[in-house]
Amino acid sequence: MRRLLKSFQTEINPTEEQKIKIHKTIGTCRYIYNFYLFHNKERYNAGEKFMSGKSFSIWLNNEYLPKHPEYSWIREVSSKSVKNAIENACTAFSRFFHHQSGFPKYKKKRKSDVKMYFVRNNPKDCLCERHRIKLPTLGWVRLKEKGYIPTSKDGYVIRSGTVSMKACRYYVSVLVEISAPEVNGNFSDGIGIDLGLKDFAVVSNGTVYRNINKTARIRKLEKQLRRAQRKLSRKYENLKKGEPTQKANIRKQKLKVQKLHHHIENIRTDYSNKTIAEIVKTKPSHITIEDLNVSGTMKNRHLSKAVSSQKFYEFRAKLKAKCSEYGIELRVVDRWYPSSKTCHCCGCIKKDLKLSDRIYSCTCGYVEDRDFNAALNLRDAENYEVA
Numbered sequence: 192m193r194r195l196l197k198s199f200q201t202e203i204n205p206t207e208e209q210k211i212k213i214h215k216t217i218g219t220c221r222y223i224y225n226f227y228l229f230h231n232k233e234r235y236n237a238g239e240k241f242m243s244g245k246s247f248s249i250w251l252n253n254e255y256l257p258k259h260p261e262y263s264w265i266r267e268v269s270s271k272s273v274k275n276a277i278e279n280a281c282t283a284f285s286r287f288f289h290h291q292s293g294f295p296k297y298k299k300k301r302k303s304d305v306k307m308y309f310v311r312n313n314p315k316d317c318l319c320e321r322h323r324i325k326l327p328t329l330g331w332v333r334l335k336e337k338g339y340i341p342t343s344k345d346g347y348v349i350r351s352g353t354v355s356m357k358a359c360r361y362y363v364s365v366l367v368e369i370s371a372p373e374v375n376g377n378f379s380d381g382i383g384i385d386l387g388l389k390d391f392a393v394v395s396n397g398t399v400y401r402n403i404n405k406t407a408r409i410r411k412l413e414k415q416l417r418r419a420q421r422k423l424s425r426k427y428e429n430l431k432k433g434e435p436t437q438k439a440n441i442r443k444q445k446l447k448v449q450k451l452h453h454h455i456e457n458i459r460t461d462y463s464n465k466t467i468a469e470i471v472k473t474k475p476s477h478i479t480i481e482d483l484n485v486s487g488t489m490k491n492r493h494l495s496k497a498v499s500s501q502k503f504y505e506f507r508a509k510l511k512a513k514c515s516e517y518g519i520e521l522r523v524v525d526r527w528y529p530s531s532k533t534c535h536c537c538g539c540i541k542k543d544l545k546l547s548d549r550i551y552s553c554t555c556g557y558v559e560d561r562d563f564n565a566a567l568n569l570r571d572a573e574n575y576e577v578a
Contacts, residue, residue, distance in 0.1 A: 383569030
């Protein structure tokens, strides 16, 4: 039977003592991440070689900490979390060296997504029951959503995971080894998916998934967010002017802004997950998408907000994982492939097609919606790479 690793994320309800440990671990991981970046910058300015994550970990434990006892609090948290923070910083440098991202930035307090990492060291670690989960250094932690994570009594094994915090809410994400669903040969025809801004996704089988950011629900929340941000900004301005503004009120207003951001993000993520699940359940023989230049599109100040809210990168990553789970081939077409400009009927390329032209009309008499025509061309594309 085929086995695979699947992640499960749910909210937890830690005690006050457990919250202190989580905050302490996350703060230490943030410090170590920033220290690794700072140390390599100093070595570069001094003309020395780049220090890898493994070398830095050895230097930190064997040379730096024994000579600086004032930083002994680094040893008070889980060593696995500290090592994972170093590996993340090393990966950020590696992506920069390979021109896959910009230069690594420092993690800021309350603004960066730093997580507490844990791994299963022995059989007594990382146990899960219906209503609680046992984590290293934290012990048993209550789950708010009961029965979501597969339990240890049923034979499921948790390999590793992370604990994160967003808007004063705590989440655990675990990697569980499960049995892959049985893949039979009853596949339907392949499909093409055209991602866009007018509609979130247009599938070649005729299904259209609307842009959820244009719905009344999201617009109402974004309006509340703008008002909350203006209110927070006024409090900061009053503080600078010396007017009587309590810092406790600023923290309360900042938490309101964080909760609205988190609520909107959860709605978008849930919609993306349901879209992927609905597409994969049709059991196509293959799924073809386009390699979008998201980072390049984000440089356009008129489109950057709309592109970022669509979560294209997250959609592709989750679609790849889902296709791998169900044995579906995911094809990625080059970003320069003219899927929108090519006529699906005769193959003629319309070079003067503008972004405002939503209906594709060809000289051969073919008239079709622009996005649906692109989805059909992606479905039948011959030059592609398998993700």
